[in-house]
Amino acid sequence: MDNDTLQHKMRELKTQFPALNQTVYGRPLVYLDNAATTQKPQRVIDSISEYYSKWNANIHRGAHYLANASTEKFEATRSALAEMLHANFREEIIFNQGSTDSVNMLSTILENEVEEGDEIWVTEMEHHSNFVPWQMLALKKKAHFRYIPMLPSGEWDLDYAKNEITDRAKIVAFNWVSNALGTVNPIEELIRLAKSAGAYVVVDGAQAVAHFDINVQTLNCDFFLFSAHKMYGPTGLGVLWGKKELLEKLPPYRYGGEMIKKVSVTGTTFNVLPFKYESGTPNIEAVIAFNESISFCKEVGRENMHAHEYFLLKTATERLKEIERMTVYADIPNKVGVLSFNVEDIHSADIGTLLDQQGIAVRTGHHCTQPLWEKLGTTGSVRASFACYNTVEDVELFIAALNKSVNMLR
Amino acid sequence: MDNDTLQHKMRELKTQFPALNQTVYGRPLVYLDNAATTQKPQRVIDSISEYYSKWNANIHRGAHYLANASTEKFEATRSALAEMLHANFREEIIFNQGSTDSVNMLSTILENEVEEGDEIWVTEMEHHSNFVPWQMLALKKKAHFRYIPMLPSGEWDLDYAKNEITDRAKIVAFNWVSNALGTVNPIEELIRLAKSAGAYVVVDGAQAVAHFDINVQTLNCDFFLFSAHKMYGPTGLGVLWGKKELLEKLPPYRYGGEMIKKVSVTGTTFNVLPFKYESGTPNIEAVIAFNESISFCKEVGRENMHAHEYFLLKTATERLKEIERMTVYADIPNKVGVLSFNVEDIHSADIGTLLDQQGIAVRTGHHCTQPLWEKLGTTGSVRASFACYNTVEDVELFIAALNKSVNMLR
Amino acid sequence: MIEQKQQEIIEEFAFFEEWMHKYEHIIELGKEMKGLTEEEKKDDLLVAGCQSKVWLKASLEENGTVKIEADSDAIITRGLVALVVSVFNHETPHEILNANIHFMNDIGLVSNLSQTRSNGLAAMVKQILLYATVFQAQQKSN
């Protein structure tokens, strides 16, 4: 598809998102905080309303019509996710609260796989959610907490990784796409390295799922996780995929209803996958509505989404660089639509405040990646992040408002 | 309020719940599975739609209008809950995934408070979610897992508790209301016993919050927890209240964004309450919409709800006892609107199937309380549970359908 | 043969206009089925996925067909189990493995009976196919 056709095609999307059709402080809203959370298409909102108006019931154990209907819809999303991720088995898909929940679960159930002196690896650019749980696990097990350094360009120092990741590495956990910089990391290579070292490989796909097609088979990682709310889906829902043989072997995480086969005062036996890892009433509404987000992404096509967002990124980056004393972080080719920058001697929070007054929603601060900013010699940035529904006009409004803000602050 | 006035007042409620205004298999739906999950009033559904149409943004760290608006709404629910529970500090309210999540969190953060040989107490009637996590903690810490036996009437054996709970008890965890039987337990007395033994006291309020006013100050427990979805609220949201001094002292649970003060490659410091226990993007939509459920309960009045449900329970119980070879479990005065029964020589699942065909939604099976049924010498029951929106007509339809089912099965 | 037996069931159920009569018939089938002895109803014969319990036993008969016996503790499930047994019983592993099982949908078992229960039946069918696979392998190696 040439760019004009693509732009034309994508232009229609915005009308599907009611939150984008509003003004703030009397100005049209330009929502560029998509890496924090995406807006939701009307079909997702409608699905939630429909669920509560027609199907609401607690799932799995019901003996009645509504319970069966909601169970069926709930399980349909699991099947759709198995297809989306190219999982071998649908029971490899585990629902929970979010990416943070997934990493905490993994760092707990992998506990007994780590021994004193082993190494647990992350990278210097990880989101705190994929950093602190591993740091704490290392502390607890007296293992070495190690990280792949980030180069000033925002890329991994893969040479370092090649030299240093040996068979003492038990777990290697990393993000596919950096939420702070938007860099797309060479995960295939790191997975290969980590697997040949015999480590468990955890891929944080939170910032990737809205932009790339995913095939957990060809990736050959052990675990892959993301949050629905960053993929045009509802809040409060995480998806964890894990290799069946591992999920079967590893211990349970949360104990309670549904994950139990038999409870007695003398002992308890656990249920099969996926129920083993889904105790308690799940976020039924979110799971069911998320199926609409999955269809939405499939219909629009992630290839189109990424191409369009990349076009916006390039356009915005060029315009941004015209501003004096501007630092654009990670201005490299391999990126999604995340633009992270600072203007010399101006605090990112000040820019954020003045952009906000002009209807432009961006995020400022450390974006939960403090080690990354320490490496880059600052404490944070202004981050504008694009989604499939953003337009070239959004970019224009953003750049104009940014110029005005910078002038006011100088 | 006399009963006629009350019935009149409550009759209007049903119209507020769209899910109740439908037919299944061509018959009007009679939803009597409220102990599993309640239906949601239109205002809750509308609040979710409004959130996604107008306010959706990730909370707390935002520097823009939507992020501030949603943060404000999110925090307003915390304040409303602090008021509802009579908490001393709003930061004592922690949001998570559900009751199961809360108990698992507590059994993890209390780990270091338990030593080998200590005792951890539950009761024989607990939901698996408030049973297995403590059983596993005891196993892990080589503590003694003990339980207060249940009498055949469905009541606690408090004499046993009085004799056996000594200062070796470190944790005492129990439900206010039994989900399987509907019995309202004398928690004030057990809290007194447990506190004078010096134990941490955990109250599972999952089946109580939709029926009773709650005052965590006068209860004097240490932790109180419940799920929004059983209080006319959205799925995927739990509320945990804990005494501030304890939550401040105890270690964090899930590591990640928001709960962090400072992360670096050499170490990490944690944020203050409530953020310390709220890592990752929460179920923002559910938290915001839950405020409507809180208002709903306040406006209807839990006293009215309970009185009405109790009237339905008594009416149904009387009619039920006219059926031959009927066993009604826990037919005692201190109950909420839960009716648990079996008919001799008929499997509960068969009754459930035939009731379902007649539009009556009940639950059958062990209701995640296997030890309770073992004590009562069976494996489960048929459970009809009433909510504020049920009517005397619902009871009539249920009894008629039950009679028909039993006749078919004999 | 399997197809023929399915057609018979479908015709039989087409007869009932009301849910009540359909269920009365299923209950009747449940009552009539021979089932398993109390000693046979052990955990190792349990099929997973059912709210009510389902036990299943399969063996290879001398003439090369499969003998299937089953039971349930709930009478409606027992009736459904009887239908499944009647379709598969005394067929060869080959026929079982090549059958297209559609009668449950056609008589409205999937939409009209609970998901949990039809899952239980699905688990039962899956187990029968598993047995058939094993028996076929045994036959070939003999």
Add this chain to the structure above:
Amino acid sequence: MIEQKQQEIIEEFAFFEEWMHKYEHIIELGKEMKGLTEEEKKDDLLVAGCQSKVWLKASLEENGTVKIEADSDAIITRGLVALVVSVFNHETPHEILNANIHFMNDIGLVSNLSQTRSNGLAAMVKQILLYATVFQAQQKSN
């Protein structure tokens, strides 16, 4: 006195019709404020709750009033901090503790500035009240 100073601020801001001019004024205030020295901007003077950092220093003056100095690393916050300082500076602990602080709402700081930031200011005010409480106790015990 505190009330009078608040009124003056409210009048001053009523003057601005556009958000831009309001912010330009706040930025101006931020640039003009003396603030703290680099050595003083240490973690123990940090006030929690701000996206940008706010440092606060308070001391009891000889005449019994409270001296307040503060700073921020962001210029807009610095301007807001200047406003808060101007309202509370050189007042007695008693006056501070009995003041009704409303100017932030009245000039549209709460609705028009980010929640995070007004929370930062709220934290700053809270910290000032805490200091005032301590100073008042000191005065009484002397």
